[in-house]
Each structure stands twice: as structure tokens, then as C-alpha cells.
């Protein structure tokens with residue numbers, strides 16, 4: 672789970688970009704810069720704007736965890 676110290680730097684947003692059904696596939700262009708979590712195992716990554724999501728073999732992901740999909744959990748605002 673992503674951590675933070677000062678909540679004053681974060682604002683809650685209910686946009687659909689954060690929905691699990693809008694999660695990104697491995698190797699696709701990241702729609703937003705920020706922190707993403709694997710919907711299957713909870714592994715978290717940070718990615719910059721314009722970068723590609725990690726490939727299928729990026730992290731240890733058990734077969735029972737289902738497919739790797741990257742869900743946006745914190746978006747960098749610029």
C-alpha cells in the first residue's frame with residue numbers, strides 16, 4: 672500500500688482513471704504519471720509521464736493472482 676506523511680500534498684479524486692476496469696496492460700503506454708498497483712498481487716510501481724508499463728515478467732506474480740493489470744492509485748499532478 673502506498674504511504675505518505677503529509678496528506679496536505681494529496682487530494683482525493685473520484686475520476687474513472689482510478690477505476691480497476693481502466694487498469695493498463697503490461698507493455699502499454701502509461702496514461703498518467705504516478706503510482707500504480709498490480710490488481711492481482713498488489714505490487715506497486717511509480718512511472719513517469721510518457722513511459723511504458725513494465726513487461727509481463729517485471730515482478731514475481733503467482734499464477735493464482737490472475738493477469739497483471741496496472742491500476743492507477745496516485746496520479747502526479749502537473
Ligand SMILES: [Zn+2]
Nearest residue numbers: 709711712732
Ligand atoms: Zn502482480
